Amino acid sequence: MSTNETIKNGRKPLKGLPDRIRDRWAGASGPQRWTVYVLLFIGALLLPSDSIGQFMSPYSDWASVLFFPIGTYVVLAIGLNVVVGQAGLLDLGYVAFFAIGGYVMALLGTKMGLNFWEILIVGVLLSALSGIVLGGPTLRLRGDYLAIVTLGFGEIVRQTAENTDAIGGPRGIAGIPHPPSIEGVELFGVEIFKYGVLDPRPYYYLLVVLATLIIVFVKRWEKSRVGRAWAAIREDEDAAEVMGVPTFKFKLLAFAIGAAIGGAMGVVWAGKTISINPNDFLFMLSATILAAVVLGGSGNIPGVVLGAFLVAWLPERFRGLSDYRILVFGAALVALMVFRPEGLLPSRRRRAELAEGTGGMGTLGAEVATPESQPAAEGAAK
């Protein structure tokens, strides 16, 4: 019976192409998977070629676009996905960690003369710490309450930067050093380790390596005990706690990891941009990255990468429509959410959660009883 089939697989009997690809993937052997990984990596390295760029980005320099916004958004989306997609915590102030990374690079680079690689480590640690500082008091809140607090945190970080003269105030910081170059290493005519002003490609390669490392780490976490704990918290936090999952600790860990990824991206980005100012870290960026995560398929890394790519690339590609592109872009997002609310490439588990209507981002945590709603219910019963 077809309905039985549905129940058994937890999905519709009419399978789309993504499902078939996923089935193949689930049955693929180790070497087959590694081949695909290596091909994807090489593909990412070949992306900034002119022939691809002519189509992908007729209005601006393709390699630059690949670094920012595309690559940057991809890394940020992977980081935010840990928080939103895996642990199910709605974070509306994710840009704060990107800003902290950026400012660490700018300050330590200009004032203390540290080298990029040293700052990268410091930046990752400091932003992870800031994630813990933010999470410590606020992760006792749930759903929309948490979202509001994180939204506030994003604004606090930006406003603080804007009003602190020691870090440049509204003018920001200029003269940020580039990563140290290694001259003479050429590949297809590109000096891949020469971090100068003119050629964006070395930065892009650096970003690809960073993104790859992050994906490897995140994937490993997802499959470990940590990932199981996150999934349980996302799907039902109270149930997770009574299963013996230290929910608070794992939520804090998700925040710290997400923050560290955002911070790392901030450092790399600031290392290319020369100058940063508080207006680089507007709420719009948090919202855009969140849109990328939800649009692509929250919780599923290929989906999230695709979502971030589209969110970053589409407005660049259609730059010719000038301001209307944002209107079209918005309409496209709305249409996508109407026709594919689970995202472009959702994970299967995610789809089952959404079907149930509970769990993490499914309802943005709105169904979770809050200290305010519960006594009202109990009071009404009296």
Added chain:
Amino acid sequence: MLLEINDIHVHYGKIEAIKGISLEVAEGEIVTLIGANGAGKTTTLKTISGLRTLTSGSITFDGTDISRLPGHKRVLAGIGQAPEGRGVFPGMTVTENLLMGAYARKGDFGKDLDEVFELFPRLAERRDQAGGTMSGGEQQMVAIGRALMSRPKVLLLDEPSMGLAPKLVAQIFSIIKEINDRGTTVLLVEQNAQQALQLAHRAYVLETGRVVKSAPAADLLHDPQVREAYLGGELGAH
């Protein structure tokens, strides 16, 4: 006493939901808490499992004071709960759900899984199905089986009959009996007072955050006041 609750008070914000409840559960017993909506049954259970914090009073389990122990550590101490509304993880399969029950433990869970599947043959048939796609009765089975996976000394059940067809309710209750016969102490919260009182050894009647009666369950079945309030008065007489 395996579990002793001594004059606990619990607040939601400024509202006092539990106004000094004391109760005891001895090893091997089935104890039930009955009462209307808002009486504080679920809150009491959540307080025992650590999802709610005490304002005052104390909870002693197995001889140690667990009043300030976080919820996830109480699981290791031996308190297992099938939470209100079942709390099945919708995106996980039945097996994954059950294994989450053993999250806090280490070692091989094959034997425990087999035991749960033996208790709930239905779950064995559906072990690879996502929790969210199952019926209410099956989800209740997952919730109970999952709580058993932590090898609890006491099993807290929050309205296992909620939203189930009468036939399924009877089935779930006979399984609870079976679990108890195998040596697990059960603390059961129910609105279905008739069924709960028939199953339990002792019962507490809760009203607006207080215990108004406590007696052997069989006595309460014939108590005129209880009959009036919870068993449908004379209509419920057999």
